[in-house]
Amino acid sequence: xxxxxxxxxLVVIQSLxxxxxxxxxxxxxxxxxxxxxxxxxxxxxxxxxxxxxxLIVLQFLTGILLLFxxxxxxxxxxxxxxxxxxxxxxxxxxxxxxxxxxxxxxxxIGLHMMRTFFSGAYKAPREMNWVVGVVxxxxxxxxxFSGYALRWDQEGFWAWEVGLKIGSYTPFIGEYAATxxxxxxxxxxxxxxxxxxxxxxxxxxxxxxLIGVHLYLLRRHGEFGSEFEYSKRLxxxxxRQQIEEYALYEEGEGSLEEDDGTSRG
Amino acid sequence: MAELQRDPITRGQFxxxxxxxxxxxxxxxxxxxxxIINPIIETNFQGESDIPGDWVELGSVxxxxxxxxxxxxxxxxxxxxxxxxKEEKGSLVNAIYVSWQDGKLPSILEDRGRGSLSTSExxxxxxxxxxxxxxxxxxxxxxxxxEETGLIVCPCHGGQYDINGDYRAGPPPQGLFRFAHEIRExxxxxxxxxxxxxxxxxx
Numbered sequence: 001x002x003x004x005x006x007x008x009x010l011v012v013i014q015s016l017x018x019x020x021x022x023x024x025x026x027x028x029x030x031x032x033x034x035x036x037x038x039x040x041x042x043x044x045x046x047x048x049x050x051x052x053x054x055l056i057v058l059q060f061l062t063g064i065l066l067l068f069x070x071x072x073x074x075x076x077x078x079x080x081x082x083x084x085x086x087x088x089x090x091x092x093x094x095x096x097x098x099x100x101x102x103x104x105x106x107x108x109i110g111l112h113m114m115r116t117f118f119s120g121a122y123k124a125p126r127e128m129n130w131v132v133g134v135v136x137x138x139x140x141x142x143x144x145f146s147g148y149a150l151r152w153d154q155e156g157f158w159a160w161e162v163g164l165k166i167g168s169y170t171p172f173i174g175e176y177a178a179t180x181x182x183x184x185x186x187x188x189x190x191x192x193x194x195x196x197x198x199x200x201x202x203x204x205x206x207x208x209x210l211i212g213v214h215l216y217l218l219r220r221h222g223e224f225g226s227e228f229e230y231s232k233r234l235x236x237x238x239x240r241q242q243i244e245e246y247a248l249y250e251e252g253e254g255s256l257e258e259d260d261g262t263s264r265g
Numbered sequence: 266m267a268e269l270q271r272d273p274i275t276r277g278q279f280x281x282x283x284x285x286x287x288x289x290x291x292x293x294x295x296x297x298x299x300x301i302i303n304p305i306i307e308t309n310f311q312g313e314s315d316i317p318g319d320w321v322e323l324g325s326v327x328x329x330x331x332x333x334x335x336x337x338x339x340x341x342x343x344x345x346x347x348x349x350x351k352e353e354k355g356s357l358v359n360a361i362y363v364s365w366q367d368g369k370l371p372s373i374l375e376d377r378g379r380g381s382l383s384t385s386e387x388x389x390x391x392x393x394x395x396x397x398x399x400x401x402x403x404x405x406x407x408x409x410x411x412e413e414t415g416l417i418v419c420p421c422h423g424g425q426y427d428i429n430g431d432y433r434a435g436p437p438p439q440g441l442f443r444f445a446h447e448i449r450e451x452x453x454x455x456x457x458x459x460x461x462x463x464x465x466x467x468x
Contacts, residue, residue, distance in 0.1 A: 186316060
């Protein structure tokens with residue numbers, strides 16, 4: 001009885017998934033997105049990319065929440081953060097997650113890069129994904145640094161000033177870059193506005209599609225060589241499933257076609 | 266050759282498309298680009314500053330002691346994203362170090378009352394006074410006077426300057442930035458947000 005209910009439930013779920021798959025392709029898309037074969041040796045190291053993605057998503061979510069209170073003006077920036085930390089419910093938690101996950105993100109993304117380098121996962125045909133990854137790490141670094149200045153406290157201000165001075169030493173364009181980031185020749189309201197735009201709009205807008213490209217290239221080429229290619233693994237998986245289904249049918253323990261007439265090819 | 270192409274276009278059509286494409290591209294990209302680089306145009310090409318070149322009073326020459334710089338805190342009015350003529354906001358407080366050349370009180374101030382200064386006295390004092398930005402010439406950190414060493418020292422990377430603001434040691438490429446200054450007849454010392462030896466940025 002229980003076996004029969006179980007089989008029926010499975011059939012219903014399966015037919016639902018088939019229905020969705022036929023119309024949206026969501027099942028194969030999810031499968032394609034979630035599963036990536038990796039070598040069993042050191043497999044935990046292959047979670048660093050997912051961890052990075054998770055932390056970036058966390059940054060986006062907590063960042064949006066902080067924007068409900070943060071005021072990007074030289075007179076109110078620090079006060080608004082003080083309000084978040086002392087008055088707003090769960091303010092410390094939200095900002096704490098934003099702050100610490102940003103710090104951890106920089107470390108994790110560095111480890112992810114190191115793993116990619118030492119495991120040789122940057123080699124052909126994955127060079128472009130390495131390049132995209134390098135651009136992503138630069139974007140994340142600038143994001144972390146610009147977030148520092150948004151606090152407009154002593155620590156953030158002086159860190160920004162030092163960073164800006166380093167940038168001003170860039171040959172040919174340093175002077176212009178400094179003026180551009182300052183919004184003039186001194187730090188003031190325009191500076192904070194520009195840092196805000198860079199941190200909240202410009203860099204996330206560049207980051208999100210590049211993460212998409214990074215993931216697409218990962219799916220396209222897989223994490224490793226041909227023995228781990230996704231399409232091959234998927235074909236083998238499908239073949240195995242068909243053999244198993246056929247074996248079940250042969251044994252007469254529950255043919256899918258007999259139960260409800262649905263066919264899974 | 267044109268008849269071999271699937272969608273043959275003439276040279277004139279090709280050029281026309283190129284010209285229209287360039288015009289549309291220019292209309293779409295130039296205004297937003299110029300909009301965001303406005304500060305570069307104003308500052309680097311037109312030589313404008315966020316801080317109007319008004320003289321700000323620091324104090325008087327009689328207050329500056331021998332052997333050590335005196336620190337003044339000044340808030341220059343700033344016009345940046347918004348202009349508030351009556352109530353300036355958003356400007357930063359600058360610390361300015363003022364010292365006598367080599368820390369020695371000028372001889373004309375010794376045994377002299379606080380009467381008005383003559384033109385020649387003003388000229389002599391102007392040459393012997395240092396009006397220094399407190400931002401390190403290396404990366405801009407705020408420097409401070411260390412009594413024990415008789416040096417102005419940067420806490421960030423160890424840049425050292427003497428009492429005149431001249432480079433002594435560490436990574437700074439030059440001495441401290443010097444404010445344009447003015448001494449008036451009553452001994453009043455004024456500074457302007459202009460620098461005589463480079464651009465410090467930020468302040």
